[in-house]
Amino acid sequence: MEKRTAVCLDIGGTFIKYGLLTEDGELSNFKKQKTNKNGTDGLIGQVIEIVKELIIQSDENQITGIGISSAGQVNHKKGNILFATDNLPGWTGIDIKSIIENHFKLRCCIDNDVNCAALGEMYFGNAKGLEDFVCITIGTGIGGAIVKDSKLIHGYVGSAGEVGHMIIKAGGRRCNCGNRGCYEQYASASALKRDIIEKLGMSYLTPDNGFKLLITDYQTDQKLRNIMNGYIKYVSMGIINLLHLFNPAAVIIGGFVSEYDFLLKKISENVYQKAMPEFTRDLMIFPTLLDNKAALFGVSTYIFKEIQ
Numbered sequence: 001m002e003k004r005t006a007v008c009l010d011i012g013g014t015f016i017k018y019g020l021l022t023e024d025g026e027l028s029n030f031k032k033q034k035t036n037k038n039g040t041d042g043l044i045g046q047v048i049e050i051v052k053e054l055i056i057q058s059d060e061n062q063i064t065g066i067g068i069s070s071a072g073q074v075n076h077k078k079g080n081i082l083f084a085t086d087n088l089p090g091w092t093g094i095d096i097k098s099i100i101e102n103h104f105k106l107r108c109c110i111d112n113d114v115n116c117a118a119l120g121e122m123y124f125g126n127a128k129g130l131e132d133f134v135c136i137t138i139g140t141g142i143g144g145a146i147v148k149d150s151k152l153i154h155g156y157v158g159s160a161g162e163v164g165h166m167i168i169k170a171g172g173r174r175c176n177c178g179n180r181g182c183y184e185q186y187a188s189a190s191a192l193k194r195d196i197i198e199k200l201g202m203s204y205l206t207p208d209n210g211f212k213l214l215i216t217d218y219q220t221d222q223k224l225r226n227i228m229n230g231y232i233k234y235v236s237m238g239i240i241n242l243l244h245l246f247n248p249a250a251v252i253i254g255g256f257v258s259e260y261d262f263l264l265k266k267i268s269e270n271v272y273q274k275a276m277p278e279f280t281r282d283l284m285i286f287p288t289l290l291d292n293k294a295a296l297f298g299v300s301t302y303i304f305k306e307i308q
């Protein structure tokens, strides 16, 4: 018997990743291309071309539906984009579910990329078997997803989980959301990079602008250690807020922090020290497994669970 297959796309501010996924989690035809920044028509056109390409590459009869994971705030039920930053120009307000369904006469499911990543981890990754957990992804900004009783908390209009915009410092650094003192202004990878460049210069960056954070540097370089300890304190503060709000069994961290074992360890130690003890008694803190493919895996589960 033919396997049910979903066409899946993960639309980010820099790349669109895409591929075909079967119900049992086999990913094929995986590719990525630069996100089209030429406004609404440019991006919609690109999405339609990618879906076409994947349908051609598959046996058309197997396609159960089209799953779209997108950066920004997404109304999963209605299938529209509530808000996207300038990283996805012209994307705010687009009713992408109807556009895709009308064009391809196939069902389309859409959700925010971190929600999709959390589902990916829950069905195929490190969060298998967990019913209550919080997932945060630390990159240019900070995204979040909250899973309660094996279901995502979407909130009233679908925007729940904007972890990066928890305000953790009154009158603090200005954020692109319009407020000051947001979590991502202190705990994102960009925030740390800015601190390091401002205080220590560029020598801590690799030629391609990545980090050169080494455990030996952390241990021997007092100035770097001070900056890192400040960063660790801020990342932990946000996690502690989430623990106290949702009392999850686990916190799963994707993106920048998950690439550095020593950083994850320091953050965990800080959280265990400072959160109220009942909240950390059996708490697990660990990195994501599927990382940049988690959202593709996650959005495919919508297709197979919502479409029979």
Ligand SMILES: [Zn+2]
Pocket: 164, 165, 175, 176, 177, 178, 179, 182
């Ligand atoms: Zn903000």
